[in-house]
Amino acid sequence: MALTVATAGVGGGPVGHAQVCEDLVARMPGSSPRYLGAVAVCGGIVAWALFAWVYQIANGFGSTGLRRPVYWGLYIVNFVFWIGISHAGTLISAILRLTGAEWRRPVTRAAEAITVFCLMIGGLFPIIHISRPWFFYWILPYANERMLWPNFRSPLFWDLTAILTYLTGSVVYLYLPLIPDFAEMAERCTGARRRAYRWLSLGWRGSDRQWQALERAMKLMAIVILAIAVSVHSVVAYDFSMSLTPTWHNTIFPPYFVVGAIFSGIAALVVVMATLRKLMGLQEYLREVHFVNLGKLLLLMSLIWGYFTFSEHLTTWYGNLPTEMDVFQAREHGIFGALFWIMVTCNLAVPLVLLGVSKLRRISTTVACGIAVLIGMWLERFLIVIPALSTPHLSSVSGGYVPSWIELSITAGTFAAMALLYLLFVKAVPIIAMWEYEGEPAAR
Amino acid sequence: MPEGSTEAESGTQRRTPQWGMAIDLDRCTGCEACVVACSSENNVPTAGEDQSAKGRAMHWIRIDRYYEGDFPNIRVRHRPVLCQQCDEAPCEPVCPVNATYQNAEGLNVQVYNRCIGTRYCAINCPYTVRFLNWYPPEWAEPLGLQLNPDVSVRPAGVVEKCTFCVQRIKRAKLNAAAEGREVGDGEVQPACVQSCPAEAMVFGDLSDPTSRVAHLANSRRAQRLLEELGTKPRVFYLERAD
Amino acid sequence: MSRLHAEFEDSRTAAGAVRALIARGVPLEAIELYSRRPTELCHSLLRRKSRMSLVAVLSAAVAGGTATTLLYRAQMEYPLVTGGMPINSGWATGVVTFETTMAGAVLGILGALLWEGRLLMRRMPPPPPMPSGGAVIEVSGQDDTNALRDLLLEAGASSAVRAD
Incomplete structure (x- = not known):
């Protein structure tokens, strides 16, 4: 793969631990x-989104835009979307760790944090989505x-086990x-912060036993988390492909979703x-090479x-089944058709041009592609x-869906929650693993 | 377990009936008397004009209208669609809390108290006959004054659907047990069957070969809705002969 | 119990010292190397035995097995009327088996790390003060402390002191 061609090299940043x-x-x-x-x-x-959720619970589920037959709406869309994004950490970190791609070092923690935060957000959506959320624990x-x-x-029970396992795994x-960095931070702080960091470092002493155990654990975790990540989004896809709904009931969904x-x-x-690079001034750590490599990926x-x-x-x-063709036609024409072609443009055309042409491939274009x-x-x-x-088996009951302000507020709230969690995270923790950066065997 | 206990206690019911329905589409006029009867028998809330426009109307049975031909030679075909009480019901395995299951008499049962409202059953029903209580139930005046005491009122957030008027089945069984006999053919009449002026609907025990419904279900005209999905519905439609 | 702390400016010199200690017959168990970053010695001279993979596999098997058994028992002892659909299917249960197996592996790895890395242990003596670039060798439980100190100083230690 082209990933290892460009290596991080020595940047202009600080040298030495x-x-x-x-x-x-x-x-x-x-x-x-x-x-x-x-x-x-x-x-x-986030507070506004919470208010919207409370409003929805207090006033009844009718305050959403859902209706018969569109019983699943934006909440499920967001659920799949956020769980999907959570695969950032596992891919970048686990695959690159296992393949020994050294340029990953300043990138992994940012990615792993995305995984945890996205799972926390995505995992909330099934609870927001159900119309009697106060009984959500009945699924346990x-x-x-x-x-x-x-x-x-029930695929929803599989979801529960998959997401709980993934959340546990990605938090670990x-x-x-983070453990060695917590120990390092404890030495640099005083008072309550010092005690907190020391407590979080679990008694890290930096002995060679600990380093070996940590490296071994990370290698094993990378393998396990990869398997979990693939299974989690497959299970999310099973929610759809286990059902009889036209175009959902197919075998391509699990790999397609992953x-x-x-x-x-x-x-x-x-x-x-x-964003981190710009706001925290990490230009010397997160360099063009990282963006270009991620751009290729x-x-x-x-x-x-x-x-x-x-x-x-x-x-x-080609199958031309009447019920499936109804959905197919709905997706090609009208408002859904417009969205469909925007999707193809964003997902295929934009990356193909901006990242496929090597002269155009740089930080700004990679970020543009990311947003697209x-x-x-x-x-x-x-x-x-x-x-x-909206186009079920019996065409007599088909019907459209317009999300209400509640669903839109909660959707916006989750993006804000992601930003908020990240803001708090970078305040407490160095976003680049201090011990890993230039952490190759020092004697070399 | 939930079913079979009443029979075992009374000792009079020797056979477990397998309830089913036959609907003669040749007779159906699309008058919607069944819809009205169903709503009043089963305490189905009225959604009101605004909510109905939003697609929140609740009707456990509905009349699907299909138009054939070009103007002016148009034929209208009516098909009453209610819960098909599938043997292999797609709604059942997907519910994470087992709020819907098959009982021994072949009814697809909804346990309102257990429902947490994932609505997975509702999207997985190919007939789209499951309804969510979007709001606490309300009735247009004065319908709220004539609620059926035999049927529970469902709280907001739970999914509900046609029960084949399980309360009437229960009453018929109790009456029969009290008189020391079996439930006779035609003794149980769900509200829709009872109110159909054209007598298009027949309800009864499919496992009894002498029952009217079993006879109709074996007719050459009998078909089941979306049979190709393998759901094994218990509602048989006698298709129009023309 | 005697402990000896020898400070080294860089880990290459420390590697030489470790080699000298081993040549002298100091058991690997008695040597510990402290550093702020992992050193290559972790992969060569000081490579310790680990049962982490085994623990991970075992705890994965236990977790997956327990969960699957629970599922099977719950479904079989409190059966539902399903109208002909299988009440317990290997395919449907398989997803849960897989996920709980993986959860077991994660917890196993975490537990093994805490144990093998001796984390969360309250009675550990405080670590030696560490230079930021180099390493500290700790030799513990040896009788000939003075001779070892000379040996470490000879191997390039910038300082070597007893820490009792």
Whole structure:
């Protein structure tokens, strides 16, 4: 693969562990008005979204835009979208770790944090989505006096196990490489912060046993998390492909969803990295080479995504089943048709031009592609869920769907929540793993 | 387990009936008397004008209208569509909390109290006959004063659907048990069947070969809706002969 | 119990010292190398035995097995009337088996890391102060402390002190 061709090399940044630590700690945001303002804005949007959710619970589910037959709407779209983005961490970190791509070092933590935050957000959507959310725990297999168990055959129960496993795995995967950095931070702080960092470092001493155990654990975790990541988005796809709904009931969905997830994950990582680079002044760490490498990966995923999309539509068209063709036609024409072609442009045309032409491939174009792909992939999920539901088997009950202000507010709120979580994260933790950066065997 | 216990206790019911329905499309005039009867029998809330326009109207049974031919030679075909009480119901395995299941008499049962409202059953039903209670139930005046005491009122957020008037089945079984006999053919009449002026609908025990519904279900005209999906519905449509 | 701390400016000199210690017959168990970044010694001279993979596989098997058994028992002992559909299917259960197996592996790895890295242990003596670029060798439980100190100084230690 072309990934290893461009290596990080020696940048213009600080050299030596002490200087790297010093520099990265200095770049962590303080309590400047700009930072507090950003937190306030994001927090405000999140609070508004929470209000919308409370309003929905208090006033009944009818306050959403859902209707018969479109019983699943934006919440499911967002659920698939956020779980999809969470694959950023696993791909960048796990695959690049396992293949020994050294340029990954300044990138991995940003990616792993995306995974955890996106899962926290995405995992909320099934609860927001159900119309009696106060009983959501009934889906858990807990012992009770009536011996009522959840339905283990339901894809939603599989979702529960998959997401809980993925959340556990990715939190551990994010936390392990943080331990040495917590110990390092403890030495640089005083008072309560020092105690907190020391507590978080779990008694890290920097002995060779610990380094060996950590490296071994990270290698094993990379393998396990890869398997989990693939399974998680397959299970999300099973939600759709286990049903009888026209165009959902097909076998291409699990791999199609996994590819789309990795695709949108890389896009999100590029956008997050560019934002961090700009706001925290990390130009010397996150260099053009990282964006170019991720851009190549994005281009590769774009082509695979195009191939899957083409295959899916070709088989539907050729099969020419009446109920499936209804959905197909709905997706090609009218408002859905417009969205469809925007999606193809964002996911295929834009990356193909901006990243396929090597002269155009640089930081700004990669970030532009990242934004385009995020829009395109959100639309993809929308176009999978809504048209299929609005044209059911019996055409007498078909009907459209317009999301209400509540669904739009909650959707906006989740993007703000992502930004907020990231803002808090970079304040507490160096966003580039201090011990990993230039962390090759020092004696070499 | 939930079913079979009443029979076991009374000891009079020897056979477990398998309920089913036959609808003669030749007789159906599309008058929608069944829709009205169903709503009043089963305490189905009225959604009101605004909500109905938004697609929130609830009718456990509906009349699908299909038009054939070009103007002016148009034929209208009516098809009453209710829960098909599938043997291999797609709604059942997808519910994460087992709120819907098949009972021993072949009814596809919805347990309102257990429903958490994932609405997976509703999107997986190819007949789209499952309804969500978008709001706490309300009735246009004075319909709220004539609620059926035999039927529970469903709270907001749960999914509901046609039950084959399970309360009437229960009553018929109790009456029969009290008199020490079996439920006779035609003794159970769901509200839609009872109110159909054209007598297009027949309800009964499919496992009893002498019952009227079994006879009709074996007719050459009998077809089932979306049979190709393998859901094994229990509602048989006698297609129009022309 | 005697402990000896020898500070080195860079890990290459430390590697020489470790080699000298081993040649002298100091067991690997008695040597510990502290550094702020992983050193290549972790992969060569000081490579320790690890059961992490085994623990991961075992705990994965236990978790997956337990969850699958629970599922099977729950479905079989409190059966539903399904109208002909299989109540317990290997295919449907397989997804849950896979996920819980992986969850077991994650927890196994975490547990093995805590154990093998001796994290979360309260009674550990405080670590030696570490130079930012180099490494500290700790030799513990050896009788001939003075001789070892000379050996370490000879191998290039910038300082070597007893820490008791």
